[in-house]
Amino acid sequence: MPDNSIAAAVPRSIQSFLLLTPGEWRDLFSSRHHPRLFQRERARFILSRVRIIAALLAILAPFRLAVDDLLLPRHLFILLDSGRIIAAVAFAVLAFFCRCSPTQRHARLAMVLLFLIPSLFFLFSHVLLAHARLYGAAEYFDKYTYLPFILMASVGVFPTALLEALAFTLSLLTVFALPLWLRQDPRILPELIDLALVASVSTLAAMSQLQSMKRLFVQSSTDPLTGLFNRRAGEDLLALLFAQAERHPHSLSIAMLDVDNFKGVNDNWGHETGDQVLQEIAQLLQSGVRMGDAVIRWGGEEFVVVMPYANAEQAQARLEEILDGHTLRRPDGQPIGMSGGIAELQAKSGKSWGDLVKLADNRMYHVKTNGKGRVISE
Incomplete structure (x- = not known):
């Protein structure tokens, strides 16, 4: 039986009797x-x-x-x-x-x-x-x-x-x-x-x-607001994926993304609107990445996207497709942009996942101070 039909095969009354939440049966089955x-x-x-x-x-x-x-x-x-x-x-x-x-x-x-x-x-x-x-x-x-x-x-x-x-x-x-x-x-x-x-x-x-x-x-x-990995879990995941990429060499790219002018959203329309914007961005990123990629809420309006088996160019193309193809807007109709930097695991990129995140963060801040609204990989 295909995995996506396992939950459908279990009547809701039985799931309720067993105190199962939606989607939980699949993980208990296999x-x-x-x-x-x-x-x-x-x-x-x-x-x-x-x-x-x-x-x-x-x-x-x-x-x-x-x-x-x-x-x-x-x-x-x-x-x-x-x-x-x-x-x-x-x-x-x-x-x-x-x-x-x-x-x-x-x-x-x-x-x-x-x-x-x-x-x-x-x-x-x-x-x-x-x-x-x-x-x-x-x-x-x-x-x-x-x-x-x-x-x-x-x-x-x-x-x-x-x-x-x-x-x-x-x-x-x-x-x-x-x-x-x-x-x-x-x-x-x-x-x-x-x-x-x-x-x-x-x-x-x-x-x-x-x-x-x-x-x-x-x-x-899990981050309670967005449903993404929180920072603690994200750091554990980065350590795991970094070790796997070094043990069995393959591409690994990390993107640091920041919502542009997010403080203005909170100041002008309140934190409830700001929370809604973060939820929409989280949903956009989560639905746009590949299976096996991970999206982490790093803190505030910052997000980290981890892409195993993707080089910097592939990661940049994917993120640009996600961000350019779905425009989010503020209550006044103005688009919400994001700035980002991408780092790929290479000999010069550092000896730990922390070095990789720092490199992506530096590239993201370079974009923030030079026009915003872009994602760069070098």
């Missing part, structure tokens, strides 16, 4: 269209939780060695606890891996490994102990059957979209049903029903976490 900045914050959060859980499991896993030594025959003890030690080492390596850069790819890989390690140990221990004579220790090792339920419930710890949560829960269902199915165990149906129930609750918990995290992100990163 993480494909999450903003880059939110992707990084979510990835950082997931990696942090995986690191904590993996470190705890690495520490706690060997503590059962003494109990296994008392209850298991020697040959089974050596085999089972060799697997337990390998799992503990794998968890330790995973905890170290989670210190990597916070990307969606790394976060998903970390989650896969977190669930894969105990799943493999579950299959290994199940095969090893299935036909072993455990005598009085059978009740102790029956507790290994709790592991599928613990892992399934753990999916709810992470803020994931519906498709992501389903991928994990269905994979775990398959892994845990495999031993019962191979042995033709009559418990397979009730076990699967119970696991499916836990999977459903875990999926809802994961989606609820994602919903809460997304709303908090929007509240903290």
